[in-house]
Amino acid sequence: MPNKIIHPGKLLDGMLNERSLSQRDLASRIDVAHSLLNNILKGNRNINVHIAISLESAGFRDANFWLIKQMNYNLHHAQNDKDVIKKKKSIKEWNDIENAGIVPLSFFKKQNIGINTSDDIEKIYDIYGVKDYLGLKKRVEEFNPTYFRKSSKFSENKNNVVAWSLMAKYKANLQEVPVFKRSNEAILLKELKKCFYKKHDVINRTKLILNKYGIKFDTLDRPSKTPVDGKSFMSGKNPAIVLTLKYKRLDNFAYTLFHEVGHVFEHLTNPKRPEYSDEEFFVNSSNTEIVEFEADTYASNNLIEENIWSDFITFNHEFTDDIILKFSKKHKIHPGIVRGRVCFEHNEYYSKRSIITAMNKLEIN
Numbered sequence: 001m002p003n004k005i006i007h008p009g010k011l012l013d014g015m016l017n018e019r020s021l022s023q024r025d026l027a028s029r030i031d032v033a034h035s036l037l038n039n040i041l042k043g044n045r046n047i048n049v050h051i052a053i054s055l056e057s058a059g060f061r062d063a064n065f066w067l068i069k070q071m072n073y074n075l076h077h078a079q080n081d082k083d084v085i086k087k088k089k090s091i092k093e094w095n096d097i098e099n100a101g102i103v104p105l106s107f108f109k110k111q112n113i114g115i116n117t118s119d120d121i122e123k124i125y126d127i128y129g130v131k132d133y134l135g136l137k138k139r140v141e142e143f144n145p146t147y148f149r150k151s152s153k154f155s156e157n158k159n160n161v162v163a164w165s166l167m168a169k170y171k172a173n174l175q176e177v178p179v180f181k182r183s184n185e186a187i188l189l190k191e192l193k194k195c196f197y198k199k200h201d202v203i204n205r206t207k208l209i210l211n212k213y214g215i216k217f218d219t220l221d222r223p224s225k226t227p228v229d230g231k232s233f234m235s236g237k238n239p240a241i242v243l244t245l246k247y248k249r250l251d252n253f254a255y256t257l258f259h260e261v262g263h264v265f266e267h268l269t270n271p272k273r274p275e276y277s278d279e280e281f282f283v284n285s286s287n288t289e290i291v292e293f294e295a296d297t298y299a300s301n302n303l304i305e306e307n308i309w310s311d312f313i314t315f316n317h318e319f320t321d322d323i324i325l326k327f328s329k330k331h332k333i334h335p336g337i338v339r340g341r342v343c344f345e346h347n348e349y350y351s352k353r354s355i356i357t358a359m360n361k362l363e364i365n
Contacts, residue, residue, distance in 0.1 A: 005076040005077075008047050008069035008073060009039075009043050009044075009045070010041070010043055012041060012047075012055070012066075013041040015060060016041075023037055023038055026058070029058045030051065030054035030055060030058050031054065032051065051066075052070075087119075090121045091118045093118075093132075093133040094118035094121050095118075096133060097121075097124070101159060102136060102137060102140055102159055103140075104157075104159065105124075106223075107160070107164075107167075107223040108167070111167065113170075124136070126170075127166050127170045128140075128166055140158075143158070143162045143165070145165070145279075147279055147280065147281045147291060147292070156225055156226070156227055157223075157224065157225035157226065160222075160223040161226050161228065163226075164222055164226050164228060165228075165280070165282075167220060168233075168240075168242035169233065169240075171218045171220060171242065172216045172233075172235040172240035173236070175211070175216045175218070175235070175240075177211045177214050177215065177238055178211075178212070179237075180214030180237070180269065181214060182269055184214075187213075188213045188215075189302050192206065192210075192257070193302075193303070193333070194332070195209060196254050196333075196334050197332045197333060197334050199334055199336075199359075202250065202363070203245075203253075203364060206257065210241065214238050214239075215239050215241060215261075215264060216235050216240035217240070217241050218240075218241075219244070219245050220242050220243075220244060221244065226244075228244055228246075229243065229282075230242060230243040230244060230259070230260050231260070231281065231282050232261075232263040232264055232268060232280075232281045233268070233279075233281070234268055234277065234278065239268050239269055241257065241260040241261070241264070243256055243257065245362070248361065249336065249361065249362055250334060250336040250337065250360050250361070250362045251334075251336045251337045251341070251360055252362075254303060254337050255299050255300075255337075258298065258299035258302055259295045259298070259299040260281070260295070261298070262294065262295035262296075262297075262298030262299055262302075263281040263291070263295050266291075266294050266295065266298055267279065267291055267294075268281075281295070303333070303337055303341075304333055304341060309341070319339075319342045319349060321335075321355050321356055324339050324356060325356070334360075335356045335359055336356055336359055336360030339354060339356045339360065340360070
């Protein structure tokens with residue numbers, strides 16, 4: 001059976017009894033206050049280097065003996081302290097997470113949500129909806145959203161995709177918005193299109209509009225190798241949309257947002273299609289599933305009405321800036337959105353110089 005680790009002050013107290021020496025006598029010999037020595041003998045204060053040397057000078061073993069005893073006691077006490085045990089565990093798990101690359105810690109550190117060191121590991125677990133490291137590994141391994149497609153042009157790091165997705169849900173959960181009503185669809189779309197046309201403080205205005213009608217909205221930068229433009233999902237009883245702003249262009253922002261709004265009305269909250277109510281929809285440049293086609297069609301037809309667009313491309317064989325600007329002004333659709341669709345449907349226009357390119361730049365605070 002191993003020897004019990006006791007405070008060296010207790011050993012010193014025993015030596016005093018063996019020598020029939022009082023505390024005051026020893027305090028006087030080693031030139032310390034009696035109250036200090038009393039606390040040492042009770043195990044409430046440590047024997048430091050100076051006291052250890054003084055005890056050696058007074059004939060009470062050598063200084064090294066007392067310092068080793070004190071160190072062994074402190075180490076034993078620390079290893080059995082609940083806070084220290086918890087700290088050791090969090091440091092080990094933090095290092096395991098970092099070394100294995102399970103979680104892109106640098107990504108979370110940039111979010112200003114209080115994740116900086118191993119002391120914050122519980123917040124990582126909270127975001128991932130797990131209780132410990134093993135739960136975290138399992139969560140990442142099993143993460144497989146049904147409606148996530150990645151472009152073959154971009155490499156993907158699954159762990160980073162998981163991190164972005166769960167951080168998006170975490171941010172959405174922090175928001176409180178009014179009750180969502182599907183009956184507000186038309187007025188919601190009208191206000192968003194007006195916001196795009198005016199192109200003033202677009203991101204913040206978009207958030208205010210969506211929030212007003214019960215849709216949570218946020219933007220979230222992507223970690224590397226995360227080919228995602230945005231995501232829509234249910235957050236509690238409200239739909240939520242989070243975009244990455246991968247391209248700093250109004251046309252891309254407007255189309256991606258309307259694509260996700262399409263998911264909200266066509267899939268997530270559509271009472272005729274309850275099978276999609278618990279799904280999560282990601283959007284990027286490789287859209288092949290039927291639900292993505294539906295969301296694409298919703299975005300195109302609601303940004304520019306189908307009959308208006310059909311007339312525009314039928315009666316115009318060239319799409320100069322003047323023609324686009326005239327169409328934009330007539331229908332109050334931002335020229336960046338019009339030219340973006342022209343370029344999408346007629347690739348040769350991407351390479352042509354245009355004053356609309358500068359007008360299409362999205363200002364992000």
